[in-house]
Amino acid sequence: MKEEFKIIILEDVQYDVELIEYELRREGIKFTSKQVEIEEDFIKGLNIFKPDVILADHSLPKFDGVSALEIAKKIVPEVPFIFVSGKIGDEFAVDMLKKGATDYVFKNNLTKLVPAILRAITERDELTELKRSKIELQIALQEKEMLLKEIHHRVKNNLIMISNLLELQSHYIKDKTDFNFFRESQNRANSMALIHERFYQSSDLKSIDFGDYICTLATDLVNTYVNASGQINLITDVENIMLDIDTAIPLGLILNELLTNSLKYAFPVTSSCGLSDGTSASSAAFNCRFEDLTSISSSNTVQESVNKNARITVIFHKISDKFELIVKDNGIGFPKDLDYKKTGTLGLELINRITKQIDGIIELDTSEGTEFKITFKELEI
Ligand SMILES: Nc1ncnc2c1ncn2[C@@H]1O[C@H](COP(=O)(O)OP(=O)(O)O)[C@@H](O)[C@H]1O
Numbered sequence: 566m567k568e569e570f571k572i573i574i575l576e577d578v579q580y581d582v583e584l585i586e587y588e589l590r591r592e593g594i595k596f597t598s599k600q601v602e603i604e605e606d607f608i609k610g611l612n613i614f615k616p617d618v619i620l621a622d623h624s625l626p627k628f629d630g631v632s633a634l635e636i637a638k639k640i641v642p643e644v645p646f647i648f649v650s651g652k653i654g655d656e657f658a659v660d661m662l663k664k665g666a667t668d669y670v671f672k673n674n675l676t677k678l679v680p681a682i683l684r685a686i687t688e689r690d691e692l693t694e695l696k697r698s699k700i701e702l703q704i705a706l707q708e709k710e711m712l713l714k715e716i717h718h719r720v721k722n723n724l725i726m727i728s729n730l731l732e733l734q735s736h737y738i739k740d741k742t743d744f745n746f747f748r749e750s751q752n753r754a755n756s757m758a759l760i761h762e763r764f765y766q767s768s769d770l771k772s773i774d775f776g777d778y779i780c781t782l783a784t785d786l787v788n789t790y791v792n793a794s795g796q797i798n799l800i801t802d803v804e805n806i807m808l809d810i811d812t813a814i815p816l817g818l819i820l821n822e823l824l825t826n827s828l829k830y831a832f833p834v835t836s837s838c839g840l841s842d843g844t845s846a847s848s849a850a851f852n853c854r855f856e857d858l859t860s861i862s863s864s865n866t867v868q869e870s871v872n873k874n875a876r877i878t879v880i881f882h883k884i885s886d887k888f889e890l891i892v893k894d895n896g897i898g899f900p901k902d903l904d905y906k907k908t909g910t911l912g913l914e915l916i917n918r919i920t921k922q923i924d925g926i927i928e929l930d931t932s933e934g935t936e937f938k939i940t941f942k943e944l945e946i
């Protein structure tokens with residue numbers, strides 16, 4: 566608390582001013598006071614004298630305490646305003662407190678004045694401190710958000726860089742299978758980069774609209790794998806569900822693997838097509854998959870050779886407390902002799918592991934094409 570207070574005393578009776586000052590001194594309060602009687606001097610005092618406390622009489626010949634309170638609340642709302650009056654009734658006092666007065670003291674009981682001032686000053690200081698802490702907290706929160714944004718941005722950029730490196734390196738690869746491994750790793754990095762991009766664009770930085778993410782990722786993948794995008798009907802039936810990063814990243818990876826598989830395996834080209842590496846088309850009747858089509862010129866022959874009803878559907882819903890992600894295609898179907906839990910291949914190995922990690926369940930339905938359903942609950946953080 567300050568050593569010396571600046572006090573404005575709104576009072577026309579000199580004797581009352583002296584009594585107030587006497588009381589302050591008697592209680593050992595150090596102060597500088599400024600007595601005012603009219604509105605103009607009161608406003609000037611607020612702006613120039615800058616009081617720590619305002620003591621105001623209720624009625625004066627040319628001004629009044631109620632108007633003074635209104636003015637003070639506008640100009641210096643944080644400065645305690647105490648009525649020191651002889652005439653205020655209880656109802657009026659309550660009314661003034663409601664309007665922002667800090668306290669009221671009767672002139673015939675001035676011993677209450679100093680405790681009232683000290684209480685008001687303490688409250689004001691606490692309030693100022695609270696406000697300061699609140700501002701500091703807000704600044705810290707903003708800084709944290711900025712940092713988080715920056716991190717998401719950097720992680721995204723690094724993932725894109727990895728993806729570009731894989732792309733560059735893939736140009737040196739002669740073997741088609743190896744080339745495709747690179748391509749898939751590139752897509753994995755891209756699918757994660759997209760999640761981080763969504764996070765730094767999100768308003769709360771805590772969750773992203775996963776339905777929206779599904780649509781973008783699915784469209785990107787179809788465009789990557791299918792040369793003429795019209796060849797596959799991509800159907801999305803997704804809810805705009807907000808997911809946090811711990812759920813979004815694993816789920817994004819699962820989605821990436823399932824979509825990639827449907828694009829790669831569900832719709833083999835059944836008639837002749839030319840492969841860029843010179844492989845004869847007839848020998849590659851079932852091997853000429855969409856992944857290969859990216860390296861084939863988009864001739865009409867190729868487009869016509871693809872099943873026109875090819876369809877990949879992605880469904881994402883919340884059913885009671887569980888989420889359900891379904892990726893299905895109406896393609897050739899998952900190989901009957903293959904156990905999807907033990908394929909010994911990376912894609913399904915990843916899907917199995919990640920689903921376990923998010924406490925999910927995988928179901929495979931092969932009654933029409935291939936349908937993978939992942940059911941899980943959002944992770945509790
Ligand atoms: N949608 C699908 N339609 C047909 N076959 C599929 C489908 N998804 C997966 N498969 C089969 O499962 C196998 C394993 O897939 P995966 O583990 O992702 O490995 P990879 O994609 O590297 O071959 C594939 O080689 C393919 O034979």
Ligand SMILES: [Mg+2]
Binds near residue numbers: 822826911912913
């Ligand atoms: Mg795969």
